């Protein structure tokens with residue numbers, strides 16, 4: 001369980017996060033929708049330990065983590081651009097987190113092969129990152145994160161660089177794998193449809209102020225999320241095509 005309490009952050013005199021408070025139960029995916037510059041990346045970086053906070057607290061499983069260095073938080077931050085070792089194969093990229101934990105070869109072989117199969121990457125295992133498509137690289141990046149079973153996965157518009165079709169495939173794969181591995185995740189995006197697809201609970205970040213919704217119904221009802229205007233648009237298209245018929 002993640003508990004974020006009254007988090008505030010300024011850069012110089014400019015407030016970027018203002019009293020951000022929410023909880024995220026284990027095994028849930030919080031989708032946070034927000035326009036460019038609303039503070040999404042800053043929030044994720046604070047949770048990952050890559051940025052400091054001016055006020056507030058972050059607790060994971062009831063333990064405050066603000067003084068815990070990033071490498072000991074068991075939190076993985078994934079951005080739009082997957083970070084892979086260019087000289088290692090797909091298999092070794094995914095295996096890396098287990099090798100540094102000095103697991104035996106047979107265990108590594110089994111766990112990595114299982115995960116590659118779950119990510120539909122078995123036939124890419126021997127390739128290097130520069131021989132993969134963007135969607136495949138992003139899947140390897142997921143694999144590197146999931147293999148170490150982090151307590152919290154942070155995703156910063158991870159599919160932002162992908163074309164619409166690949167993006168839809170990746171969203172479906174994300175939903176399946178995250179539920180299979182019972183991951184707790186915070187997924188930030190500026191795409192309403194993506195938020196609704198990947199999230200099990202929902203938030204909206206606007207100029208550093210986070211609204212956490214009680215239900216998907218409340219999220220959809222907030223005009224800022226754009227769902228109502230999109231529905232109105234499709235209704236108007238339907239009406240127009242009926243007139244044409």
Ligand SMILES: Nc1ncnc2c1ncn2[C@@H]1O[C@H](COP(=O)(O)OP(=O)(O)OP(=O)(O)O)[C@@H](O)[C@H]1O
Nearest residue numbers: 011012016034035036037038039040041042043190
């Ligand atoms: N290190 C920094 N120093 C000064 N200002 C910063 C710094 N990092 C971010 N900011 C400012 O804080 C605000 C929020 O930035 P942040 O990167 O969190 O936005 P974002 O919501 O992730 O935006 P985008 O979707 O465009 O990436 C922006 O106005 C940005 O210019």
